[in-house]
Amino acid sequence: MPFMGILAVILACAMAVATIIENRNGTLAARAMIYQAWWFNLAVFLVFINIIANMIRWKLYNLKRLPIFIFHIAFMVIIAGAALTRFTSSEGIMHIREGETVSTYLSSDTYFFVSAENRWGKTEKYQKVLLSPATPKQVNLSFNLGEDHIRIRSIGYATGASMDMGGNMSGEGPIPDIIQLKITINNGSEKVMIKGKTANLILDNSFELSGIKFKAGFGSRPMTLPFSLTLNDFQLEKYPGSLSPSSFASLVVLNDPADNSHRPFRIFMNNILKHKGYRFYQSSYDTDEQG
Numbered sequence: 001m002p003f004m005g006i007l008a009v010i011l012a013c014a015m016a017v018a019t020i021i022e023n024r025n026g027t028l029a030a031r032a033m034i035y036q037a038w039w040f041n042l043a044v045f046l047v048f049i050n051i052i053a054n055m056i057r058w059k060l061y062n063l064k065r066l067p068i069f070i071f072h073i074a075f076m077v078i079i080a081g082a083a084l085t086r087f088t089s090s091e092g093i094m095h096i097r098e099g100e101t102v103s104t105y106l107s108s109d110t111y112f113f114v115s116a117e118n119r120w121g122k123t124e125k126y127q128k129v130l131l132s133p134a135t136p137k138q139v140n141l142s143f144n145l146g147e148d149h150i151r152i153r154s155i156g157y158a159t160g161a162s163m164d165m166g167g168n169m170s171g172e173g174p175i176p177d178i179i180q181l182k183i184t185i186n187n188g189s190e191k192v193m194i195k196g197k198t199a200n201l202i203l204d205n206s207f208e209l210s211g212i213k214f215k216a217g218f219g220s221r222p223m224t225l226p227f228s229l230t231l232n233d234f235q236l237e238k239y240p241g242s243l244s245p246s247s248f249a250s251l252v253v254l255n256d257p258a259d260n261s262h263r264p265f266r267i268f269m270n271n272i273l274k275h276k277g278y279r280f281y282q283s284s285y286d287t288d289e290q291g
Contacts, residue, residue: 004050010043025134028110028198032130032138041086048079092223093199093283096231097291101255103228106220110198112139112154112179115215120146126221131157131179131198139181148212149186156180160197176203179218185210194218227256227275232264236289248285 018034034040051072060069094105115124123145129138139154160175176195183190194205196218203217233251249268265273273280
């Protein structure tokens with residue numbers, strides 16, 4: 001019980017600090033520094049183990065202590081469910097226009113991508129990262145390409161918003177974020193700046209160092225589904241006499257070649273399309289109301 005108390009204090013203090021970090025540096029910084037740190041996951045795991053130990057030690061599994069037993073089981077279910085989501089799930093955004101059939105989505109997670117090619121061959125690498133001004137050193141890749149040993153590390157990160165203090169007057173859209181990379185090839189190192197944007201498709205930044213052709217970028221990674229969705233119709237209802245939306249729905253058809261099925265479905269609030277472990281919700285809609 002004293003150890004459980006210590007763990008509870010550690011977790012409470014960590015989450016309090018995470019709230020401060022999130023307010024100052026954003027959600028990604030809080031996830032990188034606290035919620036996805038190895039020591040935080042270890043503390044939660046030790047809570048799980050300690051709950052089991054206390055249930056056995058105090059024999060909470062007998063009928064007289066059933067309410068306390070159920071109370072402890074509830075905490076175990078919460079922790080196990082959170083771990084399942086944390087370590088096995090993926091999330092993203094699928095954009096579909098009316099009449100289109102789509103079988104890919106963009107990951108909500110941000111990935112760093114690099115492709116390297118020399119006379120010995122070509123290789124591609126992905127690394128999931130949580131980039132923010134407070135956590136710029138997320139990229140750390142090391143690999144061999146023939147006789148060349150390549151190491152790539154990020155040493156700086158700046159958001160487009162921080163570089164656009166005077167306002168973007170070019171009309172070319174949001175200014176992309178910037179990563180500063182240190183690329184070491186054998187015994188020599190150079191610094192390179194590459195552009196990208198979280199929640200957007202990975203941009204290709206091409207450059208050449210020591211005879212090696214590189215493509216690097218960061219952003220959302222395209223993910224492929226084993227089936228596709230067709231959007232037949234998007235429906236938007238508004239409050240009478242107003243332009244404010246009251247509800248919206250998507251009439252889709254799920255096409256799965258594995259079982260030769262074509263399943264129509266109407267997705268709307270609290271009506272979720274579920275198929276083979278995937279769950280499809282509505283997130284937003286296009287301004288022309290066609291997707």
